[in-house]
Amino acid sequence: MSSGLLRDVFITGTGVFLPGDPVGVDTMEDFIGRIGGRSSAVGRRALRWNGVETRHYALTPDGRPLHSNASMTAAATKAALENAGLSIGQLGHLATATTQGDYIVPGHASAVHAELGAGPIEIASYQSVCASALMAAKGAWLQVLAGEAEVAASAAGEFSSRWFRPEFYEGTSLVDAKGRARVEADFLRFTLSDGAGAVVMEPRPRPDGLSLKVEWIDLTSLAGRFDPCMWAGSTFADRADMTSAWSHAGPVAAHAAGSVALVQDFELLKIVIRAWIGVWLEKVDSGRIVPDAVDHLLCHYSARSLRDEIVSVLKSTAAMIPEEKWFSNLPSVGNIGAASIWVMLDEFMRSGRARTGEKVLLIVPESGRAMVGFMMCEVV
Amino acid sequence: MADGTRVDDQVADTLRKLAVVFADFEQRLEATPLIRKLTRGRFELADYQLFLINLRQQVKDGALWMSRAASNIGETHLELRSTLMRHAVTEHRDFRLLEADFVCSGGEVEVIRSAPKNVGSEAISAWMFHEASRPDPFGLLGAMFIIEGLGSIKAAPWGRLVKERLALPDEAVRFLLYHGENDAEHMREFEEMLRMVLPDAAVAERIVMTARVTARLYALQIEEIAA
Numbered sequence: 321m322s323s324g325l326l327r328d329v330f331i332t333g334t335g336v337f338l339p340g341d342p343v344g345v346d347t348m349e350d351f352i353g354r355i356g357g358r359s360s361a362v363g364r365r366a367l368r369w370n371g372v373e374t375r376h377y378a379l380t381p382d383g384r385p386l387h388s389n390a391s392m393t394a395a396a397t398k399a400a401l402e403n404a405g406l407s408i409g410q411l412g413h414l415a416t417a418t419t420q421g422d423y424i425v426p427g428h429a430s431a432v433h434a435e436l437g438a439g440p441i442e443i444a445s446y447q448s449v450c451a452s453a454l455m456a457a458k459g460a461w462l463q464v465l466a467g468e469a470e471v472a473a474s475a476a477g478e479f480s481s482r483w484f485r486p487e488f489y490e491g492t493s494l495v496d497a498k499g500r501a502r503v504e505a506d507f508l509r510f511t512l513s514d515g516a517g518a519v520v521m522e523p524r525p526r527p528d529g530l531s532l533k534v535e536w537i538d539l540t541s542l543a544g545r546f547d548p549c550m551w552a553g554s555t556f557a558d559r560a561d562m563t564s565a566w567s568h569a570g571p572v573a574a575h576a577a578g579s580v581a582l583v584q585d586f587e588l589l590k591i592v593i594r595a596w597i598g599v600w601l602e603k604v605d606s607g608r609i610v611p612d613a614v615d616h617l618l619c620h621y622s623a624r625s626l627r628d629e630i631v632s633v634l635k636s637t638a639a640m641i642p643e644e645k646w647f648s649n650l651p652s653v654g655n656i657g658a659a660s661i662w663v664m665l666d667e668f669m670r671s672g673r674a675r676t677g678e679k680v681l682l683i684v685p686e687s688g689r690a691m692v693g694f695m696m697c698e699v700v
Numbered sequence: 701m702a703d704g705t706r707v708d709d710q711v712a713d714t715l716r717k718l719a720v721v722f723a724d725f726e727q728r729l730e731a732t733p734l735i736r737k738l739t740r741g742r743f744e745l746a747d748y749q750l751f752l753i754n755l756r757q758q759v760k761d762g763a764l765w766m767s768r769a770a771s772n773i774g775e776t777h778l779e780l781r782s783t784l785m786r787h788a789v790t791e792h793r794d795f796r797l798l799e800a801d802f803v804c805s806g807g808e809v810e811v812i813r814s815a816p817k818n819v820g821s822e823a824i825s826a827w828m829f830h831e832a833s834r835p836d837p838f839g840l841l842g843a844m845f846i847i848e849g850l851g852s853i854k855a856a857p858w859g860r861l862v863k864e865r866l867a868l869p870d871e872a873v874r875f876l877l878y879h880g881e882n883d884a885e886h887m888r889e890f891e892e893m894l895r896m897v898l899p900d901a902a903v904a905e906r907i908v909m910t911a912r913v914t915a916r917l918y919a920l921q922i923e924e925i926a927a
Contacts, residue, residue: 545727547740560740587739587857591730594853598723601716636891637719638712 329464330700331532333404333520334666337395337477338653339387342374343513351377352484352509356499366510370622375513375654377481385482388422389516393477394435396516396662404520405527406471408438413469415444415460417452417476417658420483420552432475442469449550450620451539451686452476453658454693457519458537464521476658477516483552483582484509493555494578504556504583511622513654517662525700530674532697538608540599542592542690549592549687552582589687596685596692597633603694604639615678617641618668620660620685621650641681647673674699710899711891717908718845725846725915729854732922738858743865745805752802752875753812754925756795757821758918761828762847763792769832769840777836780896783889797875804872820921827917831910838897841890842911846918848886855879
């Protein structure tokens with residue numbers, strides 16, 4: 321930073337909390353349950369498509385919760401503080417991200433703060449789907465950058481599995497007369513899982529070991545151009561009409577209409593993917609991102625097959641970052657929504673791959689309502 | 701590239717800029733009343749027929765401006781001239797297919813043949829013929845990228861949606877369905893055409909600008925279809 325008013329900001333610690341033991345493909349449906357008592361027809365296809373081998377659930381095999389979203393997010397935050405060599409008392413600003421918190425009101429940050437048991441601190445809740453992780457990171461980064469906080473944490477947690485239990489679908493319009501769940505809802509049940517991740521930011525690098533200097537964070541929302549692509553709170557047909565949202569219909573009617581469960585519009589997703597690529601290509605074109613100068617790419621993606629589609633376009637436009645520079649732990653931890661990027665970063669930092677002076681690029685596309693976030697760091 | 705060869709940097713640069721323009725174009729299209737109706741609203745037979753009526757104008761003119769562009773390409777770029785002429789020949793009767801779809805969907809052929817251009821169709825047509833009339837009108841490759849991209853990426857999904865939502869037979873949706881099939885071949889051909897005129901910074905810039913204007917006017921054409 322050239323301005324004396326602003327400071328450099330470093331990620332000095334990362335932390336992860338993954339509940340329970342890894343759950344393999346064969347037993348995962350025991351955890352989220354079977355709608356109408358029958359195994360899902362689309363489940364196998366979803367699992368083949370996303371390439372996840374093991375994942376974690378904050379539920380027992382019979383659907384009983386072992387944790388809350390807040391307690392997992394707090395555990396990851398503690399782990400990140402510990403990794404940075406700091407105590408909870410030193411935390412000044414907590415920025416949290418999640419798709420769906422434990423409560424509807426108040427925000428996730430309040431619940432995480434309570435679970436942390438920390439004294440009075442400043443908090444901020446960011447809520448969206450996967451890219452909310454980078455929204456919160458940007459908030460935390462700006463706090464430290466501007467001198468408002470000496471230690472800020474950006475923490476993301478998800479407890480998706482509880483929303484995938486049969487009672488969220490049974491007796492709603494998402495299940496047909498034969499007891500089969502609508503594919504747009506059922507597919508996600510096999511896509512998302514639970515866990516939390518966090519990073520700690522400070523105005524100086526850690527005294528020992530490697531830190532990441534945050535160079536910039538860019539978020540682009542294209543919500544002005546698209547209807548929701550992955551959402552909960554509205555029916556499929558009326559999702560763009562806010563007056564038909566669940567909050568207007570009331571909880572009982574909303575549940576019957578299938579507006580409570582999380583759903584995805586796959587046709588729209590294909591278009592949104594091209595929109596993400598457009599934002600990426602624009603950044604390459606403007607010189608914001610120089611593919612050859614990136615040493616490691618950590619890109620959140622929900623499925624292996626989506627990545628293949630993206631790669632072919634990037635190659636013909638000289639915007640590709642060679643595959644040997646990609647780092648992912650999707651097969652072993654699954655897609656944990658907003659938490660994924662920090663869980664990936666934590667494993668990356670522990671992998672021994674990072675070398676001083678290298679550039680690490682984090683990308684988090686979000687289908688929610690067409691958003692994509694980028695974060696550029698340098699290993700110091 | 702699919703075959704593992706690396707394209708010239710300026711070809712890749714131009715393709716990247718064109719992809720950015722196309723992404724913006726696709727987002728604008730998605731937000732037009734007609735396409736929103738098709739993808740998420742109450743799309744009716746009358747909407748499909750209006751869609752065909754309004755598309756016909758640009759499809760009919762497409763092969764014509766391409767021929768004119770070919771006739772203005774100088775001797776130093778004979779190969780590109782040949783390619784454009786072949787292209788024009790392939791496509792110059794496509795509007796008949798569109799008319800047949802219209803009739804098959806229950807429309808009167810006289811209605812589609814006598815319909816006037818909408819504001820956007822007028823604008824895009826005037827723009828294309830203007831560009832095609834310049835000497836060595838290489839910028840039109842940008843216009844082709846947009847229109848071919850529309851054909852290869854959007855037409856088939858639109859066609860499937862129309863067919864499904866209106867319960868029409870294949871014979872009433874052939875123009876849209878047929879376009880998606882030649883996707884990969886067209887992109888390869890397009891890259892070859894780019895290589896015939898690049899590297900040349902001014903030409904590259906003109907190609908991208910022409911794509912931008914074409915995309916904007918094309919979206920206007922769709923916006924103008926009452927929905």
